[in-house]
Amino acid sequence: MAALEHDRSRLGRSSTAERVADILRERIIEGLFVPGERLSEEAIGSALGVSRNTLREAFRLLGHERLLDHKLNRGVFVRVLSAADVADLYRMRRVLEGAAVRRCAEASPEALRLIGETCGGGRTLGLRRQVAGRRYRQQPFSHQALVALNQSPRLDETMRQLLAELRLVFHAMRNPRSLHEPFVERNRLLLGLLEARRAEDAATYLEIYLDDAERLLLQAYEPAG
Known part of the structure; x- marks a missing residue:
């Protein structure tokens, strides 16, 4: 304490x-x-x-x-999330983030920079952080900042709560690096599509990205009974 x-x-x-x-x-x-x-x-x-x-x-x-x-x-x-909870969180992510990437054409350079550098609350995702006694390197990509492209405080708050729930899933995993590391390069590619203002390509890429992330997470997640 x-x-x-x-x-x-x-x-x-x-x-x-x-x-x-x-x-x-x-x-x-x-x-x-x-x-x-x-x-x-x-x-x-x-x-x-x-x-x-x-x-x-x-x-x-x-x-x-x-x-x-x-x-x-x-x-x-x-709370211990169930596999059904995880699947529902990814349904929400598809809605929130899918709408956001389609607005990249009207996003300011600063808004796109924030996606690649920071996380809500001042946390920098590029730094090594300790989670539940384990250290791993998070990818420099903020999904919270991505959703901010929707320019809706209500959606921002929904995303903050969603990411907090997802953190519970990561804490229950024995090896969170197994999920984060494969997406470092994919985050870079997604950010590149956003910076090129290729909204539809980014939306298509994001859908595949989230499908794969959900599948890998559910495979690795073993909630306590």
Whole structure:
């Protein structure tokens, strides 16, 4: 809980449930809490210095985002996604990202640059990061920035939640590199199509890309029973 004690300073004097939820969401995405893990109200509340009611409201908010499961008489757990959940997330990706690539012709150079350099929340995908105790190199391509080409704050928020759910899948994999590494070159090719403003070619390429990504992910994903 040392990491959460460090986060305590971020709450200030008014530790609202939304701020607590923001911290816990980040920590779940980073893999501090792994899928299937039970969250201790006492330990987390003490580490963050928040009341039980505030923490429970934060848990409720993250439950609505499908990051936590509330199990009757057992407590609150980090959600474990099923194969059906993964398939549904990829259906959503096809809609959100497919619409975005078709708008590349009207995208600014800055918007396209962001796709290749950054991820929402200030995380740079080209850097080595540690996830659930394992280190791997993520490809320099931001699917969050890609969806931003739709110019819709609501779609941006939907994509953020979708990517947070997908992070739960990666944390449950024994070797996340096996999924990321094959797509480094494919991300570069997709970005090249976007920069060339070849919208229909990019859309066709993205469809194949997501089909392959979903298939490989489902093959590698073994959620805890």
